[in-house]
Amino acid sequence: MSATWVLATDARGLVAAIAAARGAGGKVTAVAVGPRELADAAAAAGPDDVQWLLPEDSVPAEAYA
Numbered sequence: 001m002s003a004t005w006v007l008a009t010d011a012r013g014l015v016a017a018i019a020a021a022r023g024a025g026g027k028v029t030a031v032a033v034g035p036r037e038l039a040d041a042a043a044a045a046g047p048d049d050v051q052w053l054l055p056e057d058s059v060p061a062e063a064y065a
Contacts (some may be wrong), residue, residue, distance in 0.1 A: 002026035009033050009061040011041040018045040033061040 004021040008014050008030055021028045029049045030042040039052035055061050 004028050006030045006042075006047065007033065007065055008038060008042050011038055014041055015045045018042075018047050021047075031064075033064045 002024065003026050004024050006014075006017045006021050006028065008017070014030075018028060018030060027049070028047040029051065030045065030047040031051045031053065032039040032042040033053045033055055035054070036052070039050055042052075043050045053064055055064060
């Protein structure tokens, strides 16, 4: 079984990205890098699992990719 990971640093396009990942089949995991509200938005988009990372102030969220 395949697995797809969606890295989210912003809520824009999150629902579409998770829907596209669903189309690939297999388990979809969203990794939300940002505030708790982003993790909540990721969970609401319907992945199988959500991982949440709160970046340090001096590190841009994209650096966690």
